Amino acid sequence: MGINVLIVDDSAVVREILTQVLDAASDIKVLAAVPDPIFAMQRMKIQWPDVIVLDIEMPRMDGLTFLRRIMGERPTPVVICSSLTEQGADITMDAMSAGAVSIVTKPTLNLKTFLQGAGNDLVQEVRAAAAARMSSMRPFKTQHDRSMPGPKLTADAILEAPSGKTMFRTTDKLIAVGTSTGGTQALEFILPKLPTNCPAMVVVQHMPEQFTRAFAERLNRISEVEVLEAKDGARLMPGLVLIAPGGRHLLVKRSGAQYIAEVKDGPLVSRHRPSVDVLFRSVAISAGSNALGVIMTGMGDDGARGLREMHDAGARTLAQDEKTCVVFGMPKEAIAHGGVDEVVSLAQIGQTLAAQRS
Template sequence: MKPIRVLIVDDSASVRQALATVLSQDPDIEVMGVASDPIAAARRIQDEIPDVITLDVEMPRMDGITFLRKLMAQKPIPVVMCSSLTEQGSETLMQALEAGAVDVILKPRIGVADHLAESSARICEVVKSAAQARVGGRRPRTFNLRDSEPAKKLTADAMLPPPTGRAMAKTTEMVACLGASTGGTESLREVLQALPANAPGIVIVQHMPERFTAAFAKRLNSLCEVEVKEAVDGDPVLRGHVLIAPGDKHMMLERQGARYYVSVKTGPLVSRHRPSVDVLFRSAARSAGANAIGVIMTGMGDDGARGLAEMRDAGAFTIAQDEASSIVFGMPKEAIARGAAIKISPLDAIAREILRASMSH
């Protein structure tokens, strides 16, 4: 398998150098070149097409969002945006995801090189995920991330307490648990926008850096009939409300009497992620059983596959997004291979399946 060729576009020489160093350490990635602005990048692309572009937002001569839109309209290439951790930066990155970016790398305003070095595993994984992404009709590269993953990988047992017994019998309320990664921000928007204001309570894990989930939730809340917010430890799961796990925190579904709430905690990376879909799904299997609906959506890797299987075994109705509508078919594919999905659905049918399952409860 040829290495993934990456073009780094950033006006900061130190960021270009730091990213190039991080990416070059992975044997499956090759830094094809660097560019200081979109004009230079456009010239470079005329000579050779990269598999993935990392793109800064604020640059001279042309900003990253404008370049991204032009690129998606003329020559779709998977793009990973690179921007600061500020609130304004988060809002801009939401525009980038709307315009077609497949993922995000966040950088602080100071200590960038050290931060990027510390985040090297995630950065390399994001680039590999982007190489698989289906953008603008482009055929994704086939790539087996497992070949280059470290052998040790924590499971959700690292976060979950020992089971105390079977989940309660069916009650009148259902809770839907959704998990997604690469391509999930826009896919989740489509699902949530299709739900009515009285939809069952929903809890979501989207692989996303810290400080970004608040802007994501705020944007969804402005677009949807359901109420959407970033989850806080102890938040109740209510009909017509959606809770999104905060970046860099795990979220678990808990039960108190006949009511559900979320527990938001720090902890180790699970399946290489924090938040982890497996942590949410496996907690739902224990706490909600047949009162739950599990949905696994677009994303790379296998996070959520085991958890969805446990949800199905506990009596939950489980759904996997189909290949044709997935930006990256990794996570749904793994869940389907485990027999975890009762239903395989295109993206535009997932909201309908959630409502149907909740009404037949």
């Protein structure tokens, strides 16, 4: 069975290119490409798609209104195709909270060249969306390679593997979280439950650059803890959550008795930048048994090796269970790698993190 896709975008050029890119994948079929949600609803009376690729700003009915209507009538995986603008980022965050699964970006210039180069991204996002468990989406989410996939690098490309179990133990605790598809909704569920005296937290959420700052700002508005997009050299403190910026890796270094954020460029690791594997490895090295590692909903295996390294360094490790994941890929791989102490629901993850004290 192939994946049937409906494209909704008011640009004829975008519709043409997206159709070409998706139809080129053997397991994907474009049912139709229509200019606005009104046409989309008419087409969906004939056949309901498995996945919708949706623009946000359109005439007659905007994408956000359409998305909310679809989620109320018949929840369907939606991939947002949005422009890299500050306003677009804010609206797209509303769409993610309303139930969209993931984001693919499009620039305002050189559109054809960009979308052709990002074809593999779009195909992978559509496949991930098709695998999403919509019953686990909570209405209130990567910087990928823009060319054909190259060799799949490990965290070795950024920093050396930990040499053994960390011997020191301090009172400074650290929480590290990795997530992807469905993660924006999961984080919106968890972070508002955290008290201001919880340990410092670092998060990799696979999301394109330009969107992570808007996502952090959104989380900050609904949470008691302070949520910021990570900056190089920032000190990790209790009550602070740092979100890895899209397009750059986030690491944790130890400086005396303090944890410091390191934001750096580098190759894709586990096909992602930021990479969960990179973050988790750095936490294994810098925090060891002082850390708590959590891997949540997402497609692929990013984070599986890093969580095992945290586990081997003495950290406690949790994986979200299949029932509450939108996509069980990342937790499943982490479990298979032997790095998970406990498999728990999203609600139990929230309870565990809320009970931590710095």
